[in-house]
Amino acid sequence: MSVDQSPHVIVIGGGPAGATVSTLLAQQGYQVELFERERFPRYHIGESLIPETYWVLERLGMLDKMKSSPFIQKHSVQFVSPSGKHSAPFYFHDNKPHECSQTWQIRRSEFDVMMLKNAEEQGVVVHEGVRVLDVLFEGDQAVGVQIKDETGSVKEVRASVVVDASGQSSMLINKFKLRVPDADLNKGALWTYFKGAYRDQGKDEGATIVLSLRDKQGWFWYIPMQDDIVSVGVVAEFDYLFKGRANHKTTFAEEMENCLTVKERVSNAEQVAPVKATKDYTYRASQAAGDGWVLVGDAFGFLDPLYSSGVMLALKSGELAADAIGEGLQKGDFSRAQIGKWEDGFVEGMNRMRRLVCEYYDGFNFGEFIRRFPHHRGSVTDLLIGDLFNKELDQVFEDIDSMRVTKAPSE
Template sequence: MIANEKPQVVVIGGGPAGSTVSTLIAQKGYRVELFEREVFPRYHIGESMIPETYWVLKRLNMLDKMKQSNFIKKYSVQFVGQSGRLSAPFYFHDNKPHECSQTWQVRRSEFDLMMIENAAEHGVKVHQGVRVLDVLFDGDRAIGVKVVDASGETREVLADVVVDASGQSSMLINKFKLRVPDPELNKGAIWTYFKGAYRDEGKDEGATVVLSVQGKKGWFWYIPLHDDIVSVGVVGDFDYLFKDRGGHEQTYAEELDRCPAVKERIANAEQVEKIFATKDYTYKASQGAGDGWVLVGDAFGFLDPLYSSGVLLALKSGQLAADAICEGLEKGDTSKEQLGDWLPDYQVGVGRMRRLVSEYYEGFNFGRFIRRFPHFVGRVTDLLIGDLFKDDLDEVIAAMDMVKAEDEEARLMAAKEQD
């Protein structure tokens, strides 16, 4: 990039979404500047990846770096009911016999650093430790950003497109009051890290384990990372976890008591981090793009972490937005319609994953569903691995609706007979 030459695209935030969108645009030869307020590496939650991240990582030229990393390989997921019974490993390769069915458990401080360095290698002008103060507008059109560096010096950077990838504290979602909480998935989480905790051996070492809490008040994630570290967190309704309870440490200890399967796994382990908590979970923006601007990753929305979809949705939204931006720059069209033309299909795909999350919390019996509709097992697996953007998956959703309607009718009939 020629010194002082105006970038065509400015990206706010250097996490997976920001690094993805900036890298893919730079690959097409456009001038991109990325502004990240932190200096990487920095801590971030969200360590588990699902198989469909493979295809975006391939476009980013990240696969070889991932294969050469110390990240634990993930081949499967397992579920533990409130009785403590462990399911057989759910191997992704059984549904899709391809290299993409092996993914990774990542330490986000390391993964995000790899991603932002990869962006720089592809020609993105990366600024770390530089904070975006505001998005600049000419009428309704975004025209750039105002930034401040570590020395306190401020300047304006003009661009044809502004991408907000600033995470859950999204500048534009707050500026325009676009945040729409999901009342059905009003959850929170409390978590920490242990060294020396139990993990399976061989192929099952990297399995994500989802463990139900007794009484179905919540669930624990159990994610093995490299260096003998395991991420262990509990998710539950906001009110249950955070209202009329003690501090986060006390609540976490109480939930461990309600999940003996987790407590047993960490019995001989050492807690090596403080207790973390977050109370602002599932939401989306009421508008994802405007003239000259677009939201990606958590800046657009976040879905409950039950099926580990966070990094996938960051990468996927970054990829789709990048393609729309490049097409718009080529045509000279950076309108709301052009920059957001990917959003309707993306939201349909996210909605399919959201449906599976909601069904889990409502106690839907997936085992019984598959026994009744064995031909849907592959499509249900596609949903779980993140292959969300196929219309034939809606047949599964329709069948779920039919089963729920039948169950409700049977319940009403039974109640009527008792009367």
């Protein structure tokens, strides 16, 4: 279970963020050990990619694997209003005519295995079925981890940097009480899977569809996947979805009555999984790093999934952290200032996506906005595809503010 010498970096968690940061550091020649408590494949929600994942996947050497995978190609996103009116699809390629504008609807159990195997192929020492019991500190400096394998054997592994990519159950976010919930996005979700549900044809087969509830209390996602499976989920305020309701199955059925377009699409389909629930939605850590430690992916924060930004943000945080850690390893500097230097820019991008999410929940009419400011259609599409790290796009939000002042929001 051990290698001949202590690694430069330890990564806790083998999901997309952990696989990304470990792969990019291994590519730089650093010794990385990754500890994943489960054995892959394992189920995980978060199935829709957005185009800006392309650039990180390219750096990881994953593009050819994605192209030869069975994953459904995704070319667009479409919105359905409370009255059932369909928007024109936002075709990514129309805005950015590049290979990156075609992405995928993934099955996370398969995608995560592909990512972890890719990490291993590029030199990461991967341990599955190994639980990290604690992060070790000397003073304020993280210096390694204590682990327990499937035989019950406990040992310590030392490293210059510890990356926590362990998801929402992050050890360090809890240890230092860093979790900051987002009071404006106190949402939850219920979801399940259908086989044989309606899907559009041709270029539109893999489109993500976002459908507002008739009473505007929330929205459904509709994500076509491989093997004739569609992922269908409803997102709404926590209290609305979970308080005073009979059970998850009944609530899901009631909300389909509140979104007849979804009900019609699955009317001839077979439900092939129980209704699942999550109640711990949007949050962020108050800091992304300390001396010798870094948080990436859901261990740092999670944003409401309205625009399918989860995997992209996980990959991007892993990429940015890897670059800062690699630079720190070159200089022998493992301070928070060095290995967390990416945080401010990442949070700026995350906040741009958060603003788009909040505008949707506030009832802002994006179609009307585009009619009023047609020159922003490309910029809005840029934000929807995940091009979040461009300050020039902030002009969109300035004009949204100006429109709100002059006209009350409509459907």
